[in-house]
Amino acid sequence: MATLNLGAIRYNWKGAYDGSAAYVVNDVVSANGNSYICIQAGTGQAVGNATAYWNIMSSAGTNGTNGTDVGTVITTQGDILYRDGSGLQRLAKGTAGKALLMNSSANAPEWGDAGGGVLQIKRGIYSGTSTFNSTSGYAAFGSLNVAITPTKNNSSFWINAIVYGAGNGNSAHDTAWKYNVSDSQVGATTAIFTDQTFSNASGVGGTSHFGQGSWAANGDADNYYLNQKAVGGMYTPSSNNGNARTFQILCRNNTDGTVRPNMTLDSGRGAGGVSTIEVWEIANGIYS
Numbered sequence: 001m002a003t004l005n006l007g008a009i010r011y012n013w014k015g016a017y018d019g020s021a022a023y024v025v026n027d028v029v030s031a032n033g034n035s036y037i038c039i040q041a042g043t044g045q046a047v048g049n050a051t052a053y054w055n056i057m058s059s060a061g062t063n064g065t066n067g068t069d070v071g072t073v074i075t076t077q078g079d080i081l082y083r084d085g086s087g088l089q090r091l092a093k094g095t096a097g098k099a100l101l102m103n104s105s106a107n108a109p110e111w112g113d114a115g116g117g118v119l120q121i122k123r124g125i126y127s128g129t130s131t132f133n134s135t136s137g138y139a140a141f142g143s144l145n146v147a148i149t150p151t152k153n154n155s156s157f158w159i160n161a162i163v164y165g166a167g168n169g170n171s172a173h174d175t176a177w178k179y180n181v182s183d184s185q186v187g188a189t190t191a192i193f194t195d196q197t198f199s200n201a202s203g204v205g206g207t208s209h210f211g212q213g214s215w216a217a218n219g220d221a222d223n224y225y226l227n228q229k230a231v232g233g234m235y236t237p238s239s240n241n242g243n244a245r246t247f248q249i250l251c252r253n254n255t256d257g258t259v260r261p262n263m264t265l266d267s268g269r270g271a272g273g274v275s276t277i278e279v280w281e282i283a284n285g286i287y288s
Contacts, residue, residue: 011037017047033060082109119155119281122148126249126261126275131168133258138180138189138250141165142261145248146279153242156287158280159232161249164273166227168260175257179231184246185239191250193233226264226273234287247279 010026017029017036020043027038029047035057036047045053070088074081078093080100084107094100094111101112126144141163148157159181167175180191231249253259262272
């Protein structure tokens with residue numbers, strides 16, 4: 001029975017080109033990163049892009065070099081790959097707690113503090129009941145204060161204090177007093193919030209800013225009264241820096257009587273309170 005030679009009916013991979021080997025149609029070889037297919041049988045016929053024996057099947061790309069090849073640009077676990085104006089660049093992994101940010105020129109990533117929102121909170125309490133008396137100016141209201149070292153040099157501070165107090169004893173029914181806050185970098189007894197003037201209004205009542213008006217005449221009801229005031233607000237230092245500050249609650253009373261912290265007017269009646277102060281460091285740009 002006669003045999004019919006159909007030749008190769010599929011590509012035959014022969015590996016790297018060998019100048020001494022015989023090749024037939026549809027043999028495929030590699031040379032210099034390219035692949036070639038044989039279009040005419042022969043031996044010792046050099047491969048090329050357009051010859052009588054070979055056609056190029058695939059061409060090698062450009063070899064990667066530092067700056068274009070990912071494997072040579074990033075070298076360490078956690079590295080980040082990005083492109084600048086000239087090619088691929090490596091941003092080495094950041095340290096714990098850092099966030100990926102855009103640089104000030106807005107053209108490349110960098111590591112930095114996440115920022116934004118509340119950066120830290122400090123709290124202080126004062127439960128003392130020693131008589132307070134300062135009629136000529138502000139003085140520290142006991143040890144109701146908080147020390148804080150900012151994490152940034154351009155932060156604002158949300159100060160929120162709840163202060164308890166009353167006139168000291170049954171003879172103090174005409175006592176009026178007011179509160180404020182000091183910043184140790186400004187002055188130990190210098191008020192940082194808008195101040196107020198005393199009011200001689202009759203009856204228990206408030207004045208315009210952190211203040212307590214005068215008491216009414218002696219009676220049973222006010223013996224049990226414990227005055228509570230919210231003191232504070234948002235504060236951005238005019239001379240901002242990263243140095244430690246102490247925020248202290250201040251008080252000043254009029255000449256009609258002294259003040260008793262954390263107690264009712266008649267200290268023998270009713271319950272007392274515990275004054276508190278909280279300072280929140282707020283990132284720049286969050287509050288305006």
